[in-house]
Amino acid sequence: MVEMRDIWKTFGKKEAKVEALRGISLSISQGEMVAIMGKSGSGKSTLLNILGGMMSVDSGEYLYKGRQVNGRCQKELTKFRRDEIGFVVQYFALVDDLNIFQNVALPLKYQGYSKRKIQEMVTAALRELGIEEKANAYPSELSGGQQQRAAIARAIVKQPSVILADEPTGALDEATGDSVQEIFHRLNVSGKTVIIVTHDAKVAGNCERTIFLKDGRVEKMEAHPFQKEKALLQIGFLKKGEEL
Numbered sequence: 001m002v003e004m005r006d007i008w009k010t011f012g013k014k015e016a017k018v019e020a021l022r023g024i025s026l027s028i029s030q031g032e033m034v035a036i037m038g039k040s041g042s043g044k045s046t047l048l049n050i051l052g053g054m055m056s057v058d059s060g061e062y063l064y065k066g067r068q069v070n071g072r073c074q075k076e077l078t079k080f081r082r083d084e085i086g087f088v089v090q091y092f093a094l095v096d097d098l099n100i101f102q103n104v105a106l107p108l109k110y111q112g113y114s115k116r117k118i119q120e121m122v123t124a125a126l127r128e129l130g131i132e133e134k135a136n137a138y139p140s141e142l143s144g145g146q147q148q149r150a151a152i153a154r155a156i157v158k159q160p161s162v163i164l165a166d167e168p169t170g171a172l173d174e175a176t177g178d179s180v181q182e183i184f185h186r187l188n189v190s191g192k193t194v195i196i197v198t199h200d201a202k203v204a205g206n207c208e209r210t211i212f213l214k215d216g217r218v219e220k221m222e223a224h225p226f227q228k229e230k231a232l233l234q235i236g237f238l239k240k241g242e243e244l
Helices: 044-051 074-084 100-108 115-128 144-156 174-189 201-205 225-234
Strands: 002-011 018-028 033-037 059-064 085-089 162-166 193-197 209-214 217-223
Touching: 002 044, 018 044, 018 217, 033 044, 033 174, 033 201, 044 162, 044 193, 074 085, 085 144, 100 115, 100 144, 115 144, 144 162, 144 174, 162 174, 174 193
Parallel strands: 033 193, 033 209, 085 162, 162 193
Antiparallel strands: 002 018, 002 059, 209 217
């Protein structure tokens, strides 16, 4: 689904020049759940922004479903983000003066859906995340975990193929973070490709694979299918004795 070939990205000029990505090559299959780890400054967020079509590359190829992403015009990139990508960020990025229903409806606002269709889609997303009863509440009235659920609902309301999450459990306590991680597993089981930037080894260990970045390069990759199997057992997708 995703293929990157020798991706380079630089910020600044001369003495202020920073090479954020230095020849990144990787591939992610449809339906995978992948973690990206690395120290601050390793290029994680830059990589995520390029994957989401939010940032261009200096050189190299970024292919999505076999088609080039780099080099597309802004109109095509906007359509790519709208149709294919759902973003989830660490501090939720909810609009304070909109209620939860209105926040989740934001990605649908300019897509030509009828009010009835928007009502159906938003209600379904809130129900899937277990916060349907919070539709009329405002972000300040919700706990951190509920706010993150609302942010995930906003990311999935348009039914994207890929969910990109930047430190989605970083602002949450451990128990709430575990429940959010379960949500990502359920979305992954339903067919979504999930890519999570995280500092949390526990979060990464519950993914199928971890890509480690160091100084803008892929340092190594680790597969951990047994941890993924354990996580799916916990959410009831697998039964004891079954295998992936």
